[in-house]
Amino acid sequence: MPAPPVGVVGLGQLGGSLAAALVAAGRPVAGWDVDPAARDAAAARGVRITRELSGVVVLAVPLPLMATALDGLDVDPDATVTDLGSVKRPVLEQLGRALGSRYVGGHPMCGTERSGHAAVDAGLFTGARWALCLEPGTELPRWLRVAEVALAAGAEVVPVTAAEHDDAVxxxxxxxxxxxxxxxxxxxxxxxxxxxxxxxxxxxxxxxxxxxxxxxxxxxxxxxxxxxxxxxxxxxxxxRPWAELVADGHAVATRPRGRRAVRVPLDRAALLALGRAGGAVTRRLAAFVEGRLPDDGLPDDAVPDGGVPGPA
Missing domain, CATH: 1.10.3660.10 (6-phosphogluconate dehydrogenase C-terminal like domain)
Incomplete structure (x- = not known):
């Protein structure tokens, strides 16, 4: 079954980089930005510039503009809508109220101090962690569609709730x-x-x-x-006493960072347990996902409902 198209609203550093990464991965990508220069730059990278968006629609706009980002656009009423905002609870309240279960909150943990379409980098998401909100009312098929977009861009997906995300970041x-x-x-x-x-x-x-x-x-x-x-x-x-503080901080910063593979069923509790243990999804398969846990994370039996070690 072909992957759904992706529409990106906002073609600055994050949105433009995502669109460029997906084009490079062979995904059909459409996009829109109020800035004609950003539209021209994205078109030169292979993005189809249009106000008509379908499939998975990604809002890559500043937080104050989230609520009005779709105004004036022709969005398929069945499209799954996600965002790249750095805060999730306020966006969930706004977009969840307007879009219901069609909305899946997201936040890729990447970017630089630069901004705008001149800062676009198709490799920006490679190896990055992408928090993807899995709320009680989230439709798992829609969550998986957004997860597949993040994976196609080169990121690893961390299942979280909006509240957990905001506390962590x-x-x-x-x-x-x-x-x-x-x-x-x-x-x-x-x-x-x-x-x-x-x-x-x-x-x-x-x-x-x-x-x-x-x-x-x-x-x-x-x-x-x-x-x-x-x-x-x-x-x-x-x-605290400076000697203790320096020692404790050094221990955290230099701790081992190995990872081990696991398989997790397509189940909300199991996916959230993976995220809470510091793990991430790295690949979608038919009835489960493959992911990784830190070596110093929870044991395999802490991932409920069938989480098992994956291939070496």
Missing amino acids: AAVSHVPHLLAAALAAAAGRAGPLALALAAGSFRDGTRVIGSDPAFVRAMVDGNAGPTAAALARVQEQLA
């Missing part, structure tokens, strides 16, 4: 943006000598705050509760 994405801002602002106040001596550690620690400030504000404000809680945990860590 507050710690590993949203707080780092705030810490990068704080580090840059503090260094700026330290004077020109400090900035002149800044090297790799400062550059790495402040890279993400080179992102569009409007994007960062929308992200942290849209996930304010979990971000505040995660930031409080960081502040508690900074109050």
